[in-house]
Amino acid sequence: MRIKLTVNGRQFDRHVPADMMLLDFLREQGFVSVKRGCETSNCGLCTVWVDEHPVLSCTYPAARAEGKRVTTIEGVTPEAEEFGRFLAARGAEQCGFCSPGLVMTVLAMRRELRNPDEQQVRAYLAGNLCRCSGYTSQLAAVMSFLKGGDR
Amino acid sequence: MYTIKTYLMAQTLEEAYSALQKNKSNVILGGCGWLKMTRKRFWTGIDLSGLGLDWIEQRDGWLEIGAMVTLRQLETDPALRGLFGGILPRSVERIVGVQFRSCATVGGSVWMRAGFSDLLTALSVLDTEVELYHAGRMPLEAFFALPRNREARDILTGIRIRLDGRDAACCSMRNTATDFPAVGAAVSRCGPGWSVAVGARPMRAVRVPEAEAALAAGDLQAASRAVEALGYAGNLRGSADYRRKVAQVLVRRAAEEILHREGKQ
Numbered sequence: 001m002r003i004k005l006t007v008n009g010r011q012f013d014r015h016v017p018a019d020m021m022l023l024d025f026l027r028e029q030g031f032v033s034v035k036r037g038c039e040t041s042n043c044g045l046c047t048v049w050v051d052e053h054p055v056l057s058c059t060y061p062a063a064r065a066e067g068k069r070v071t072t073i074e075g076v077t078p079e080a081e082e083f084g085r086f087l088a089a090r091g092a093e094q095c096g097f098c099s100p101g102l103v104m105t106v107l108a109m110r111r112e113l114r115n116p117d118e119q120q121v122r123a124y125l126a127g128n129l130c131r132c133s134g135y136t137s138q139l140a141a142v143m144s145f146l147k148g149g150d151r
Numbered sequence: 152m153y154t155i156k157t158y159l160m161a162q163t164l165e166e167a168y169s170a171l172q173k174n175k176s177n178v179i180l181g182g183c184g185w186l187k188m189t190r191k192r193f194w195t196g197i198d199l200s201g202l203g204l205d206w207i208e209q210r211d212g213w214l215e216i217g218a219m220v221t222l223r224q225l226e227t228d229p230a231l232r233g234l235f236g237g238i239l240p241r242s243v244e245r246i247v248g249v250q251f252r253s254c255a256t257v258g259g260s261v262w263m264r265a266g267f268s269d270l271l272t273a274l275s276v277l278d279t280e281v282e283l284y285h286a287g288r289m290p291l292e293a294f295f296a297l298p299r300n301r302e303a304r305d306i307l308t309g310i311r312i313r314l315d316g317r318d319a320a321c322c323s324m325r326n327t328a329t330d331f332p333a334v335g336a337a338v339s340r341c342g343p344g345w346s347v348a349v350g351a352r353p354m355r356a357v358r359v360p361e362a363e364a365a366l367a368a369g370d371l372q373a374a375s376r377a378v379e380a381l382g383y384a385g386n387l388r389g390s391a392d393y394r395r396k397v398a399q400v401l402v403r404r405a406a407e408e409i410l411h412r413e414g415k416q
Binding site: 021054059108128 | 156157158187196223244250251
């Protein structure tokens with residue numbers, strides 16, 4: 001079937017299989033930052049934004065994205081790099097495989113929540129699993145990023 | 152992962168309904184979180200997301216929620232925080248993560264009638280009705296009782312909850328923060344009447360009339376005993392005995408939360 005959508009501000013008009021998920025569509029179009037982790041709708045690695053809302057692209061049918069605005073980390077590079085420096089400064093990036101999904105969720109959270117406390121941040125990020133870090137350094141990086149503080 | 156041959160972005164409910172009747176292997180797509188875990192082979196996937204079924208409105212004494220409202224919408228809608236003790240946002244806020252809840256829908260959650268559903272446990276203690284496109288409107292309990300084969304060809308378009316001013320609370324026990332509940336409970340109070348439901352036993356949420364009567368009589372101990380007497384089963388998230396113990400605690404906590412709020416007023 002044919003779908004039209006924008007990814008990172010660029011128009012796409014493509015034929016896709018009816019059962020294709022957004023994750024596979026995006027990777028096929030070259031947005032390889034989008035990672036497949038668990039394949040059970042749990043890990044958050046495949047997080048992208050659809051109309052600014054973070055969703056699991058492994059679970060979102062590509063055909064449902066018709067007419068929508070999709071954003072991947074490639075579309076928010078300067079902001080992602082800024083947060084990346086906070087992660088690196090805390091040694092929180094580890095293997096990096098889950099980072100694109102985490103970054104997209106953190107940036108969505110920054111747009112959505114006003115001055116969140118640590119508990120709210122934990123709740124917002126609960127759907128982003130990391131098998132290396134144990135989350136303490138991630139959380140420290142996120143809190144300092146949100147406060148615009150020292151790296 | 153399921154397979155679908157053709158995708159229909161329905162323009163009207165009638166179009167969706169007649170597509171559903173055409174072939175037994177046609178399916179209505181909700182949030183797809185559960186469906187994609189199956190290896191089912193579907194012919195047409197019918198998408199309702201173009202039909203504007205994503206409303207949350209209060210009208211004529213009812214709270215109306217469209218089938219395509221996401222769990223994240225339930226969680227963040229400002230009006231819902233002030234209704235029924237905020238039980239609707241609270242019931243879903245621990246389900247997997249923000250991104251999952253932005254995909255999962257109210258319609259899909261109710262239609263599945265899953266034992267682990269936190270939302271169904273909460274809806275069980277509210278005066279909830281389910282709206283089906285063909286069969287029409289019915290109480291949640293009547294929807295639960297529908298035979299799966301016959302009603303399987305219908306479309307859930309939304310739910311509505313009577314705005315009767317009741318207070319409600321829910322809680323669950325989870326082995327890890329974002330896991331399915333090992334067991335869950337919800338309690339509500341409307342005037343002198345109480346409602347109690349226990350979910351994830353791991354079977355679907357049920358009301359506990361004996362516990363409701365006990366709470367109305369102010370006897371928390373007797374309510375606990377009634378919850379203890381329910382049927383439970385074991386699976387990888389907990390044994391039957393474990394669930395029986397924890398369910399009693401959860402029901403008591405939810406009831407005490409309501410009593411505590413009343414005490415404050």
